[in-house]
Amino acid sequence: MDLLRFATAGSVDDGKSTLIGRLLLDSKAIFEDQLEAVEATSEAKGYDYTDLALLTDGLRSEREQGITIDVAYRYFATPNRKFIIADTPGHVQYTRNMVTGASTADLGLVLVDARQGLTEQSRRHAVILSLLRVPHLVLAVNKMDLVDFDQAVYDRIYAEFTQFATKLNVPDLEVIPISALQGDNVVTRSENMPWYSGPTLMHHLEHVHVASDRDLIDARFPVQYVVRPKSDEFHDYRGYAGQVAGGILKPGDEVVVLPSGMTSKISKIDLFDKEIAEAFPPMSVTVHLEDDVDVSRGDMIARVKNAPTPSQDIDAMVCWMTTAPLQPRQKLAIKHTTRTGRALVKDIQYRLDVNTLHRDQATNELGVNEIGRVTLRTTVPLLCDPYSKNRTTGSFILIDEATGVTVGAGMING
Amino acid sequence: MQPMSQTHSDYRLSQLDQLEAESIHIFREVAAEFEKPVLMFSGGKDSIVMLRLAEKAFYPAKIPFSILQVDTGLDFPEVMETRDRWVSRLGVNLVVASIDDAIKNGIIPDAAKISRNRLQIPTLLNAIEENGFTAAFGGGRRDEEKARAKERVYSHRDEFGQWDPKNQRPELWNLYNGRLHEGEHMRIFPISNWTELDVWDYIGREGIEIPSIYYAHQRRVFVRDGMLMSETPLNPLREGEVVEERTVRFRTCGDITLTGCVESTASTIAEIIEEVAVARKTERGATRGDDRFSEAAMEDRKKEGYF
Ligand SMILES: Nc1nc2c(ncn2[C@@H]2O[C@H](COP(=O)(O)OP(=O)(O)OP(=O)(O)O)[C@@H](O)[C@H]2O)c(=O)[nH]1
Ligand SMILES: [Mg+2]
Secondary structure, eight states, X not given: OEEEEEEEEOSTTSSHHHHHHHHHHHTTOSOHHHHHHHHHHHHHTTOSSOOGGGGTOOSHHHHHHTSOOSOEEEEEEETTEEEEEEEOOOSGGGHHHHHHHHTXXXXXXXXXXXXXXXOHHHHHHHHHHHHTTOSEEEEEEEOGGGGTTOHHHHHHHHHHHHHHHTTSOOSOEEXXXXXXXXXXXXXXXXXXXXXXXXXXXXXXXXXXOOSTTOOOSSOEEEOOEEEOOOSSTTTTOOEEEEEOXXXXXXXXXXXXXXXXXXXXXXXXXXXXXXXXXXXXXXXXXXXXXXSOOOOOTTOEEEETTBOOOEEEEXXXXXXXXXXXXXXXXXXXXXXXXXXXXXXXXXXXXXXEOTTTOOEEOSOOXXXXXXXXXXXXXXXXXXXXXXXXXOTTTTEEEEEOTTTOOEEEEEEEOO | OOOTTSOGXXXXXXXXXXXXXXXXXXXXXXXXXXXXXXXXXXXXXXXXXXXXXXXXXXXXXXXXXXXXXXXXXXXXXXXXXXHHHHHHHHTOOEEEEEHHHHHHTTSSOOOTTSOHHXXXXXHHHHHHHHHTXXXXXXXXXXXXXXXXXXXXXXXXXXXXXXXXXXXXXXXBTTBOOOOOOTTOEEEEOTTTTOOHHHHHHHHHHHTOOOXXXXXXXXXXXXXXXXXXXXXXXXXXXXXXXXXXXXXXXXSSOOOTTTBOBEEOXXXXXXXXXXXXXXXXXXXXXXXXXXXXSSTTHHHHHHHHTXX
């Protein structure tokens, strides 16, 4: 069985949570006690219909306000695939939580309200998904029941979005007209839209090809933890534990340890109590080297002839997530793979206007929920790749040193 | 093991292997970045899976942190036996925080009206503070309950042990932020993305020991609030309640006075998996009295510092 992670996106009230509720309900992934609780709450609130959004809006304040505040993770499986769903909030104030949910997604599901078409927030989310390089995108034109299931409305939004998407990096797009509330084209094909011949949402989710974006060429192994048993039985054991971030590692491979530049050979790879012949992403393994070189957490093991260049000057797209703006000369903590250091903001090259995709070079700061291109100088060299090549070695987070809060998400250019 | 000639699309992990790799990554991150982590161990299936993952993460070294159990005085004896076998096999250090001791030492009030379930919270927080634990692993899964579905893998707790669900830190990719101020701690949920079925599949695959009460057995039970409860002197019968013997098993392990069982003949992991796959009720909804107090019972307890 394989795994597909997907995240919802789109403006507030476009029906994301309702859609997830519908998807879970129609694929029989909702338990009786969960449905009964939601029916009872809907009735108590005097709604005419069962509010399926209550299946994912689990916090008290969300239920009181009828909006999503933070990501809800939900799970369901069909015979061939397990799904991890991140239902994210549409409200602009909670964009940081949308980014959280979308960062690990294989597929982004952007909803638009058929009556409104694309809004600034749906554009912002599409831009974020494309910057995060979420490899598959679905645009769900929702609330088709409120526009008489009119093909013209669908065609118009389709055209508007594809025109916008030409300026983004969207490798794979599917546009599906649905009614989350009534279930049209969610799991079952709609009888109200005979003009639509594409897949239902569920069919698409079950069949979309995953894992095509993994890098199996460039071996990257960020060292997380050095395993030293200090027991009689394993007296000389010294293994480098970590999760493979790219490529395929094999015993006998000639490797270099960065940033020191020392070279050695992989002598063996352990997976718990077994030796394995190959390790590939996202396996968590323990690597052993033939020579007694100095290796510690934060180092990276790569192939001698194919290693990232250590760099202290970082050029990246940054999504800023706190109210105090990001400004030049600001100092922040940075975490990249298993490496931490400090970063100085050298320059804000431009701010991206999410509506027009215009690059505003006049600006000298990034406000909350804004995205821009930033140059940083770091205290330690980062062993990085362009984000477009590797989502693990190409990403970092920025942390406010005073509050300890994660305030920025960075994707390295290259 | 894959021969070299295979194409790239063959380099794929099953979803269970992906979950395992993700959880092991989390254990190693925490062990590397926190001064004094601890694993909160209830003896139930989820904490056993956690312990197994921790064993794998550091093998052949011993697990580099202690395990902590809150002794409610109302735990199933079978669960305690299993706990002791795991502890001795792995050679880990066990810290027990007992509610009775906490009452005796005046750390928490001896209020007969407060349930033992609620008293776990101050007992736990006190143990964390007293021992100076900076990170505490919990076996919570997001599929269990709607408030848990909202929680981060690294879940920040302020100096009062409180969770602020409306103001969680962003958590991107697998870059976890473990920064803390004095007195704060982090709750870590390494099996966040596992479902009940994943846990059973994994227990089956790994062939690891879990408490016998998860398998079908004969038990003297009575019905309370629509749930089948165990006969025990710790939980006196109320008027009209009648005890009878039935073939049952437990879906969760909690406080014996609040955790119900279900009628079942599933006596192997394979039979349990079959049963779980067609279950129409969630494990907590079906058998946990502690979640039934109100619609937001779990969220409220979590805000105060519950597991
Ligand atoms: N008529 C109709 N109403 C819908 C449909 N989908 C959602 N709604 C309604 O739209 C409202 C908002 O739905 P939600 O699912 O909460 O929206 P959301 O996108 O999750 O909102 P946030 O999470 O707060 O951004 C609710 O009243 C839904 O019942 C649909 O297909 N048709
Ligand atoms: Mg919502």
